[in-house]
Amino acid sequence: MDANLPLRLELIGITKSFPGVLANDHVSFAVRPGEIHALLGENGAGKSTLVKMIYGIMQPDAGEIRWNGAPVTIHNPREARKLGIGMVFQHFSLFEAMTVLENIALGMDSKIAARDLEAKIREVMTTYGLNLEPHRVVSTLSVGERQRIEIVRALLLNPKLLIMDEPTSVLTPQEVSQLFDTLRKLASEGCAILYISHKLHEIKALCDTATILRGGKLVDTCDPRQETSRSMAEKMIGGSLKDIVKPAGRTLGEAKFVVNKLSVPPVGEFGIAIDNVSFSVRAGEIFGIAGVAGNGQNALLLALSGEVVGNDGEAITLDGIWLGRLNAKQRRLKGLASVPEERNGHAAVPDFSLSDNSVLTARDRLKMVVSGLIRPGLAKAYTGRVIAEFGVKAQGVEATAGSLSGGNLQKYIMGREILQRPTVLVVSQPTWGVDAGAAAAIHQALVDLAAEGSAIVVISQDLDELLTLCDTMAVINEGRLSRVLKAGEASIEEIGLLMGGVHGDPNATAHAMEQLHAS
């Protein structure tokens, strides 16, 4: 990195407000050519807004963007791409039914003949070690492979600045290290990289500089290699981080929640089937299900919660009671509560008040209904308790669920289910998109519920979360569940391989596992 080169990107006093919130408040920082620069912050800290302004999706209310030293106004993404700014989004925009090549061709600003494009794509892929067959149909690809399409798409434009938005949240550990190799190579050629994430150990491993945002303001720019994960996390949340307290020397009880040969047919053309899944969770145990997104986690949650009802009553049992043919309401009455991944519109109704959202799942267990009529007083009192005990920031029990921030809504939803004292709780992505403070509170609540003798199933893509929370875990890959691993003995490498680090070829996975165990 040559200090004499002009700064690749410089932001000076960038300010952007939305109704009710100041998303960016006089943010200034710079990215040098060849630098891998982390943009770090909790959800709602203003990272996405900032990046959208750099990529021309939004315009700042005030402040200046400089590109290679000269002030620029970027009106739209096409202008950004012309300047040499590429972006890989967290959510991909790909057509499932088309090939890799067709998808890339559709995204090009200028028309290129298919043959030339294919040659260029192959060239980019060999240069950066991105392994991908241009004629594969997207629906057959893993999430990691899909991300590679987006990266290739960005690289075809020879970017001078590449923005990566939470790129590793959907990748296996092996895919993450492949991605890092690609990014390092790019940086060594002078491309600047703006890397958005909240995974601190990744930032320590990859980035040269980290800019930390909190509440729309820049709080610090530091060298992540000089910091600890904890020190950066504390800057991010602006306070000290609490550790999860696990009760010492607890013993697990009898098997409470038993899933036996559960199979669910796929929904829709690209749906994933649940294939012969079996596991059992004892009283007081937290059982984790790891896996890359899109491997059947959703289908599994729906089948366990009772939103999708199967034909085999015996496939799911709670204390020996058959649940398999009961719907969600009946399963709740038997003591099984669940929390799906999507908060808005699934776990909660955004247009309804929190109090009405409590009626949604707590009405039967907490006797909020008398002869067909709802007792609003009980719903309000219960909602008030959830808000108080889980520290939900909301303007009272009448605030609509949609007006809460993601983390607060998640705290409310978790509180709503946990305070019903379920015998079994199944949760998917309990801390997805939730800030570190709220995540710690949710983790503690899960541990406490288990300590009271409930059986808990946590489905998550966040391995760190599972490793801190769970007593036992398994990996879901294409709708099938791996053997059960004890938390202490499971290594990241092994879990990574089970997650499909060698995607789509079970023999290759088995082979790699043998090698791993031999070494």
Add this chain to the structure above:
Amino acid sequence: MRLKLEKRREPSRLMLYVTPVAAVLLTMIVGAIIFSLIGYNGLGAVKEVFLTPILNPIKWQEVAIKASPLILIGVGLAFGNRAAIWNIGAEGQYVVGALAGTGVGLLTQNYTGFWILPTMLVAGFIGGAAYGAIPAVLRTRFNVNETLSSLMMTYVAIHLLNFLVTGPWKDPSGFSFPQTALVTADQTMPTLIPGTIVHWGVALTLIIAVIMWVVMSRSVFGFQVRVVGSAPQAARYGGFSQKRTIWLVFLLSGGLAGLAGIFEVTGPFQQMSLGFPSNYGFTAIIVAFLGRLNPLGVIVAGIVLAITYVGGDIAQSALQLPNASKGIFQAMMLFFLLASDILVRYRLRVVSAAPAKDVQPVRSGA
């Protein structure tokens, strides 16, 4: 300087109530302009359509009996629309309910007893509900779009009516007019207020609307309807079945439309005839939306639309306005309501062309 729409953090409660009123006022203003432009006395037309029925107490009873079927059907449709289940076929359910009740009436022509009228009313409800069940079956079993099927069933119902009153049910002593025999004394809806045409059906309608308001706002069924409409996935998560909701909503809205039909037969019409369909089933769609899909709001909206029915007739005779003009006023109301509804979720802001130099925090946290 330009205007900009900004999403509100929460839907505005004030706008929820202001926009229906604004829609009526805009209809009056634009209606006056349009009718002036095409050569009528525009102001006079608006005055006759909207004000004369209110200012002239003699017209009140007419407003009451026209509002009654609109409210009864509108209350049922409010449930469907809340659940995002679109029953456009209330007119058909209204006709078939009336036919079912009339059928009972024709069978009991030679009997006397207090049980006859209630039996006809029950038959009316069941007839409408059964007719509403057809789109429900098609939707839940074969995934047929209920908007289209319920609408098409309306025309089938009208042809069924035509067949019956010109064929098997034609009054033998009716000089070949396409109508059934008049209802007997025991089949007639009694008068509520002596000396007026206001019948007991009006009172029953109001009682039902109030009960339905309790059902909508306080019962688990009302909750279910609202969840299914607002977030179908959350409804499944909460243990509510969408199919069951579709069934219940069609049976309820069909039944209430059928009941409205038999109220009309035993009340104002006294018989079934070719001229029975009066578009109440379609106008009630406007009533349901104008009443904010809230049964109490539907009562008010039903009265407003009834006023345009009565006022439209007055304007027709007083100003020679075409018969279609009341349809124009009614349609404008729905149009303006739907158009101004955006203000419930969005606010209008005047923004200056130059970007703001400095922005103050509005409210921290998110």
